[in-house]
Amino acid sequence: MSHTFKKAMNRLTRWSAISLAAGAAMSVAAQDVGVTATEILIGEVQPMSGPASLIGKAGAAGSKLAIAEINANGGINGRKLRAIYEDDGYVPARSVSSVKKLIDSDKVFGLTGTTGSSHMVAMLPTIEEAKIPTIVHMAPNPAVVSPRRPTVFMIGPDYDYAGYVPISHMVEKMNKKGGKYGILYQDDDFGKALLSGYQKAVKQYGLNSVAEISFKRGAKDFSAEVLTLKDKGANAVYLGTLTTESASIMSEFRRLNMDVTLGTLWAGQLPAAVKLAAPSGYQYLIPDYYASNYDAAGLALMEKAKKFLSADDYANFNRYTVSGYVGTLVFAEGIRRCGANVTRVCVVSELNKLQNFSTGGLSGPVSFNNPKAQAVLPIKLFQTDPASGTVKSVTDFIAY
């Protein structure tokens, strides 16, 4: 690079720096990014297309519901809430570019939707650099809060609990301590977390674990895995699977005439999953930290959804809608506590102090005042009733 060119570039950089500083000085007097006198802009990155679109759309719908409800009640201290939703198609590279767009082009004040677990990890450097307040609720990944990022708050217990709670219940309340235990888990970090929760329960109660089988995400046919379980004589199985796989596995169990006690994770609550699994006739346990389609508080929210959301969103109401709703609700609370002077610094400090915030029965109380700023919510257990195709709750919200 020639000397004159370098000098020119240096001058350019110097002028850019000066003008930026001047701009910054001027903007301090004005509102914070994304905040005007009448409106606060927040952003969400969700998988609205692709394999996880069911989850992403529900999360976005929940957020829309919270915003509609808040705005109908006059907004937050006189300001309305507005949100921009970006689709990342469940690809981490797109999550990063979406979040950059939200932060740099759209200039949002905060983030209330952060797509999947590995996608959130990919977005972390950008989020940390921008110091933007972020609520993580759809995929509570422990890696996000260890180490603690100053502006990131997480709602939800680690996935380990999903693996631990049903097994613990089977032993303590269903008298299955002497059973032969098995687990089917997906071969990614989400599945591994379930496995570690399961193993924790096995160790704690001294159980006989006969089969720990991993499978690739997207698999449809589980005949080999189920046959392995039968061969090992498993009669208490944890299914670390999402919607349709659980139904397919249960139908294999039925075909081989296996008498098994089953537990799965919170996605098993989705109405589509319950309906698909009903013909196989198994009553399986579902842990969740949200109350959704089968609970009084959830049903009340569904009534609001009918009023504020589109017909499609209402028809697809599930526990991820509740998750989206709670995430935005908590963020809005942080904004509310800042009164008229809404800045990122203020919201972050208010959220840090949040303790026992009530979500109206949709979950346990939300508290961020702990080292990881993670609201480890208590978990409720549900059980399906295949005869009627419904789900009833078995326990209340219990902190494990």
Added chain:
Amino acid sequence: MNYFMNLVMSGLVIGTLYGMVAMGFAIIYRATGMVNFAQGEVMMLIAYMSYTFATIPGMTFIPLLACVLAASIVLGLLIEWAFIRPMLGEPMFSRVMVTIGLAVVIRSTVILIWGVEPTAFPRPFGNAVIRFGEMALYPGQIFALVSLAVLSLAMWLFFRRSRVGIAMRATSNNETTALLMGINVKRISAIAWALSAVFAAFSGLAFCLMFSLEPEISQMGLRGFPATILGGLDSVVGGAFGGLVIGVVENLAGGYLGRGLKEIAGFVLIIVVLMVKPYGLFGQREIERV
């Protein structure tokens, strides 16, 4: 039944799906020399259309099957006429790319119309397990096995006995010469696509009856490739056989080796076979001239 036999049985059942998809690939390759990357998506579209037919009140199985077959033939002819025929004469790469573009379009359209939620497909034969001695099968699984057997037999007879079969081979070999010989190339192409849609219909129905109606049906297209290659890209009956083999090998790998090797067992197998037989087990060796 012992572990091994059970694994084989389940492998055969899932293999029928691979086999029917493979047959769909093979018939198009045999007639036109191209691979239809949209096979899985066509299967998905027909499956969703069948669902709409099945929810018409009073629809029992035979009328449903008839409707589905008619619809699939029309769909196959339509796709061929609208998307494939205009590309006759273009380089193979572009023609194959059209099927890829078509796959994206069909998948988006289906989700647009029917939504993403998985739904239970109506079970016309009920859901009770049928037990033959020690073996147990669902009606949907029996349907899949019977379909594959019937289709393979029909295709074997078709290519052995009918002139259209031989005409197909001529067309894929050299279109211009076939035209000079008086073969109606456009008609052959249309027939191939219609037949491929019929295979897609059966495999789509089998999938829905065994599992559920969901957007992931389109992934079956990709999963069917190893079966096609194993049997030979231009051998329809070979494709059926390849499907069964891949299904069984996958299940045995899953049952005895575990650790996720089930998914790549099929791919490893075809690489090994291709080293020995570069055109698959039953494929025709392509003779190239300078």
Added chain:
Amino acid sequence: MRSRTYQNSYAGLVALSNQPTAWVWAAIGVLVLALMPTHFGSFGLNMLTAIFVSSIGILGLNLLSGVAGQISLGHAGFLLIGAYSQAILTTDYKVPTLIAIFLSGLIAAIASLVVGIPSLRLKGLYLAITTLAFTFIVRHVVLFAEGITRGSAGMPVDALNIFGVSFKGDVRFYYAALALLLLFIIITLNLMRSRIGRAWLALRDHDIAARAMGIDLMRYKLLAFMVSAFYTGVAGAMVALQTRFINVDTFSILISIEALAMIIVGGMGRIHGAILGTALIIFLPELLSLGFNAAGDNFKTLMADRIYEVKGLMYGVVILLFLRLEPEGMAGIWRKSKRFWVQWPLSQ
């Protein structure tokens, strides 16, 4: 009196172009790209960087499929190898990041022999499916070898750091990507007009005749795979450096298919086609978003949350339109526009 243009030095004979205008336009192009950061914010720069990085990979695929005629669906597999090599080399073996980029390319090139050797026996679509199998197997190996690759959890990647100068920011990385792309374009131009490039073209068009003319098929086929894999491995390493976190989901089979779309839409076998095709395919979702926003709020509420499927639909439709209306792709449009411009006002 001049009868034709003579070159009286060896340098003049082997120059990439002896037209001064070509060099001037190239310099202007590079200058425009270099000044982009002053106009575009982080998001725009991110997209341009993505285009540059993908172009490197697509140039490689273009050499393999467009020039040498070996259809490959294994693009995603080589990207994966390149990205993970970069991550593992810099994290576990403390290799300097710049060197690691080229080492990643090298590792991918060696891995390509796994596909290259079967390619000696296989043709056409059999080869394509084998490369697809390769992608699946690579994915599986990455998940399986947890000790090295951290399995499904993915790996964070250190930022690019050349001789102590950190290239972490968007602007700096943009320049790094631009520089690397220019380097690879020059390499490609040289390859294409060398003996190797000509041998590849012969391989594509009529390989049996080529062999009859004395071109060693085995050598050039393997070379095509290895060179293409080198490019793609480097591209994978750059993707890892850009997103700073990788896992197997970052490179799915759809990437291979998207890559093919890029070279087809761009125009097979042409360098400027490859780059234009990449730019178009990456811009396409944004263009569609702009189009939808311009269509107004009524349209948006009509579509509501179906908008994502409509976008996917439009994506496929654009590809189909290109194939149907302009089989030569963007390179063809460029060529025709150039001819129109040159022949104006007599152009037809």
